[in-house]
Structure formats: C-alpha cells, structure tokens
Amino acid sequence: MPLSLMYNVIRVSDSLVERMVAFVSRKSISNTEIAAPKVTGRTQRLTVFGPPLLLEGEDAAAYDQLLARLCAAVKPVDIIDEIFIGDVAALEWEVLKWRRLKWTLMQEDILKALKDFLVEQLESNYALHKKHFKRYLAELLRNNLPTEQADSAETLAAECAPHTDEANEKLDEVLGSIGLEMNTVLDNARAAKAKELVQEYVRGKQAAVTLVHKLLADAGVSMDTFMAKAFPYKIDNIERIDRLATVAESRRNAALREIDRRRAVLGETLRRSVQEIEDGEFELIEPTAANGKNAA
C-alpha cells in the first residue's frame, strides 16, 4: 500500500508533466482530460507556506491547478503532509521549467538552422515561393508606391513575379523607382517565406511538414543533422539545466517518499489502535469443566 501510493503520485505527476508539456507546446489535449478539481480549503491553507515562486511570464493558474491536483491525489491528513505537497508542487514546477527551457534552447538553434536551409532551397527553386513572392511584392508596392499608383500594386506584382528576364527587368525598374534593390527584396521575401514555413512546420501543418521533409530528403539531410550541428554550442547550458532538473526531481521524489513513509506510520498506528480497541472489547473466557468434558 505505501509503495502503491508513491507510484500513484508519481503517475499523476508524470501525466501532469505530459499535459503541461502539451500545453506549452500547444498540442491538442485529448478529450479524456480530467477536469481540474476546484481549489479546496486545504489547498488554500497551503498559502501559509508562502506564495508560489514564479518567474515573470509563468502561469500562476497552471501552478494552482498543479497544486490542486496533487492535493486531490494525495489527500493530506495533516499540515506536514501539506508541507510535502507544497514541496512536490514547487519541485515539479521547477522540473517542468528546466525541461521546457532545455527543449526551447535546443529547438531554437535547430529551427534557425532549418530556416537557413530553407532559404537556400528557396533561392535555388523559385517555384517554391512564387505565389508568396507575388503576395509579398504586392504588399510592398502598396506600402511604398505613391497613393495614385497604390491601386495598381496587385497588377504590377503579377507582371513582375514570373521570374523571367523581362519580368525581372520590370521588377528592377519598379523597385528602383521607390528606392529599393531587387536582390534585397528577393532575399527578404525568401527569408519571410522560410520563417513562415518553419512556423507552419512547428505547428504541424501537413503541407509544410510534407514540403520540409521532401526538401530535407532531396538534400540528403535530416533534422538530426541540424541538431548535431547546434548541440556542441549549447552543451554547457544544456548540461547545467539537466543538473538542475535532476536535483529538483530527486528532491521531489524524496518528498514523495516522505509522504509514503508517513502513510505507513499512520497506517501502523491506526492498525495498533484498532487492535487495542478490539482487544478491549473481548474477554478471554476460561474453558469450564463441562466444556472440557464435552471437548474430550
């Protein structure tokens, strides 16, 4: 029973980790999600241990929810249990924070490398961003052309976008009239398209994911290649964050073990009390002579 309690709490805690990670990475959460229990009086009492220590930008409501769920799972019997629950919540929050930070740091460089790769691919394959360039150019012209010509921005963009010698000449002329360079505009457009593609890829938009995978396969690279390139520059930070997460995890587990130990003690005390009550209820009846005869 004591061990099972601990595993239950760890299980609850792990499922919370998944949900929190899903929340942070904005994945959809399945319909089977359990509604968060309301904050009980006991949870409110936990405020005697001080306000939650959250950094700027951290979600206080999510922290309260974590605390409430832990309270509901452990069902504290006294203030010491509550102290441990407060600890588990704070440490679990820290574990999540460090994991999230590590993931973000790694992801940041990988996505930057992906963006650079996509810019290269777009440069060598204009067809990939022809439509985007037309839109980009139309907006640029609308914002920069004199008011009386702004209405013709769409038409001009359509004429300049095809990437033929004639169209390029016209594009150069139009951009020159508003003080812009064709190559800079093309570079910016490619960068904007690459950024858009990366964002869609992160969000898991099917078209973007398929295109990125195809481009990666064609170039003979994978996301792992980018990770391998980015990793050496971040290794120190990642190692440090890993250590912090490990310390928080071991302290969280120690708090869970203490809850478990106290439950065992409580269980033993209760068993002994029950035994004493039962012993008091019964009297030992000495066998009488008649009984002894019957028994013989």
Add this chain to the structure above:
Amino acid sequence: MTSERKIRANRANARASTGPRTTRGRARAARNALRHALSLPVCSDPVLSEEVETLAREIAGPGANAETHELARQVAEAQIDLRRVRYARHQFLSDTLSKQYYDSLANIRRKEKVLDAILRRNPLDISMETLKFMTSTPQGPDKLATVLSGEAKKLLAMDRYERRALSRRKFAIRAFDAANRDRAG
C-alpha cells in the same frame, strides 16, 4: 580505523585553523553572513520567529505538551528556513532576469576585445554585423540560460543552504512523527 598519530595531527591542524588573522580579513569575514543573511538562524529575525511559532502551533495541534511543541518548533524552523532560502534564490533570479542589459562575463569580455580593436582603427569602421553583436544581449530563454550559467556559483551556494534546510526538516519531521508514534503506542 584512524591511527592515534593521525588524530593528534588533525587536532593540531584544526587548532591552527582559526580563520582570518589580519584586521582586513577579520572585517571581511565578519560581513560574510550579511551577504544574503541565509546563514543567520531564522529566530534572529523577529518576523520569521513569529512565523515559526505560528506554524509550530499548527503542527503540534491543540493541547500539545511541551516536548511535542518543541519538536514541532524544530520542524517549523526548518520549514521557514527552507522558504527563506527558496525565496532568496527566486528573488535573485528574478532581479537578475529583470536587468535589461544582462550578459555573461564571457560575452562582456568578448565585446570589450572587439571594442578595443575598433577603437584602435583609424578611421573608425564598424560593420553592421559587429554593431549587432556589440549591442545585442541575450533575451528570453537564452537570457535565463545565460543567468544560470553566469551566476552558477551563487546559485550553487544558495542550493547548499536549501539542501541543509531540507535535511534538517526531514530529520525534524521524523523525530516529531516518532514521538507521536511513541505517545500513541
């Protein structure tokens, strides 16, 4: 087993280690506890002391005897101490993160070198890339990672206080529980 000779040597060495000897050294050591005040006992602060008593009463429960109350007070003291350490660490992290131009020491040194090289040039010639590097500071998750790395020593020192407070609290709670069990048994 440690030999008698070793024990004698250890004792003699320990007697020689009496801390700083110069006036300056002694003055500096005297201020050690005031850096973040975490080494001072919680009971030296009247506000915290009151919080300890309140929490101890709650832990001991109504009608507790003197022994139970004393054990509960030890638990409360360790808990309040733990809260104080965690709060100090949190405050330190928050304050450092709120510094707009915070950067790691390594990066500041790199920038100093670049600046030195720029100032030696005649005429001054700064590329956009250099300018971007000189004016950039870590932001968002990078900033937090930089703070963790740049302030690792201070954070580690604070972590030691937290570890000690946790250990004190664990044993205080165990003693409290054991006394309760004995009384019940």
